[in-house]
Amino acid sequence: MATKKIAVFGATGTSGGGAMRKFIEAGWEVRAVTRDKSSDKSKAIAAKGATVVEADLDNRATIRSAIEGCDAVYYTGPSLGNRFDIGQAVQGINAADAAAEVGIGHFIFQSALSHKSGKGVLSLGSKRAIEERLAELHLPTTITRPSLFMDNFLTFFPVQKDGDNLSIAMALPGNKVQGMVCSDDIGNAAVAVASNPQKYIGADIDLIADSVSFDDMASIIGDLAGKKCTAISLPLEVLEEHWPQGVDLYKWLSSDPESYNAQALADLIGKPIDFRSWAQQHILPTL
Numbered sequence: 001m002a003t004k005k006i007a008v009f010g011a012t013g014t015s016g017g018g019a020m021r022k023f024i025e026a027g028w029e030v031r032a033v034t035r036d037k038s039s040d041k042s043k044a045i046a047a048k049g050a051t052v053v054e055a056d057l058d059n060r061a062t063i064r065s066a067i068e069g070c071d072a073v074y075y076t077g078p079s080l081g082n083r084f085d086i087g088q089a090v091q092g093i094n095a096a097d098a099a100a101e102v103g104i105g106h107f108i109f110q111s112a113l114s115h116k117s118g119k120g121v122l123s124l125g126s127k128r129a130i131e132e133r134l135a136e137l138h139l140p141t142t143i144t145r146p147s148l149f150m151d152n153f154l155t156f157f158p159v160q161k162d163g164d165n166l167s168i169a170m171a172l173p174g175n176k177v178q179g180m181v182c183s184d185d186i187g188n189a190a191v192a193v194a195s196n197p198q199k200y201i202g203a204d205i206d207l208i209a210d211s212v213s214f215d216d217m218a219s220i221i222g223d224l225a226g227k228k229c230t231a232i233s234l235p236l237e238v239l240e241e242h243w244p245q246g247v248d249l250y251k252w253l254s255s256d257p258e259s260y261n262a263q264a265l266a267d268l269i270g271k272p273i274d275f276r277s278w279a280q281q282h283i284l285p286t287l
Contacts, residue, residue: 005029006194007067009057009095010076011050012041014151015110018183019074019190024049026191033066057091063098072194073099076110077127088123092130100137106197108190109134113145113179113206114252121248142193142200146186146207147179147260148253150278159221159229159283166222166229166287171239171250174215174231178253179208179260182278188269209272211260220276225287 006023010016011032023030032050034042035057046052055066067073075095077088092109099107111131114124134141153159153168160167172178189207193200212220214231222229240247265272 003027003029004072004194005031005070006072006074007031007033007053007070008050008074009033010110011045012039013076014149014155014183015146015186016074016076017045018151018185018187019076019110020045020050020187021048022184022187022191023074023194026195028191028194031066031070033063057094058087060094060098060101063095064102067099067104068102070104072106072108072197073104074108074110074190074194077130086122086126089126089129092126093133096130096133096137096139100139105140106194106201107134107139107141108193109141109143110186110190111143111145113147113208114256121252122245123249124252140197140201142197142202143204144186144189144193144207145205147181147209149186150180150182150209150273150275151282153279153283154286159287161287164227166218166225166227167232168214168218168221168229169232169234170214171234171236171246171254172214173254174233175213176254177211177213177260178217179206179211179262180275181207181209181265182273182282185209185265185269185272188272189265192268205268206261206264208260208262208265210262210274212275217275221279221283224276224280224284227287 006028008020011020020030030050032045032052033055037052037054042052053066055062077092111127112124157170218229218231236247
């Protein structure tokens with residue numbers, strides 16, 4: 001059987017990187033689509049075995065060139081820090097249109113866990129706009145919906161050390177439970193979906209591995225480290241000073257009514273990685 005080819009967008013990022021790694025491990029031929037293949041991140045993913053190709057998400061012709069000949073596309077848009085505006089929707093729609101034009105057999109769209117709520121939040125609305133365009137095009141599509149990334153504690157919200165004490169800080173209430181998933185399981189889900197398109201085309205799958213309150217995240221990290229770890233709930237005013245575009249997103253994360261059921265991910269990949277296991281593997285060695 002010939003090796004299957006997939007174009008992975010966002011391969012230099014957290015979740016797209018997880019997808020890229022897992023597709024390579026599963027024996028797929030991976031085209032990692034990036035804005036700049038000469039960047040250090042692009043060189044690093046090329047060293048992992050991906051073929052790095054350039055595309056400008058504002059230029060549909062370059063997207064067509066990047067994905068033509070692939071069996072499937074895995075699309076996750078730019079990180080919110082890079083494109084927190086309606087351009088995220090425009091770029092995703094460009095990718096969907098390009099996929100339709102070249103006849104991609106399976107388009108996997110990594111959307112957000114916001115299909116029942118999150119109205120009025122720009123980044124979430126942009127993802128819904130992409131979903132609408134995929135439906136209009138009648139593309140063979142699977143939508144995956146990751147919850148909060150565990151990996152954010154390695155990038156955006158690292159554990160802080162103060163003598164023998166530790167802390168984590170986010171603009172979240174301490175008692176608000178969050179659905180969580182790690183990039184490896186996002187990648188495992190992507191491979192499972194792409195490997196069985198007949199079963200998963202048309203599916204809409206929540207990717208939730210664990211449900212943990214912000215206070216309990218701190219307790220777990222502290223317990224593993226044998227130290228006190230405090231969850232610091234930052235006021236939204238502090239977030240607004242540093243990242244005003246993210247205020248509505250964190251208001252939604254602080255109050256969204258979604259129920260966090262891990263069964264869909266477990267059905268897809270088997271037992272996912274819970275937060276304690278992930279933190280033991282990834283956070284503990286840094287403390």
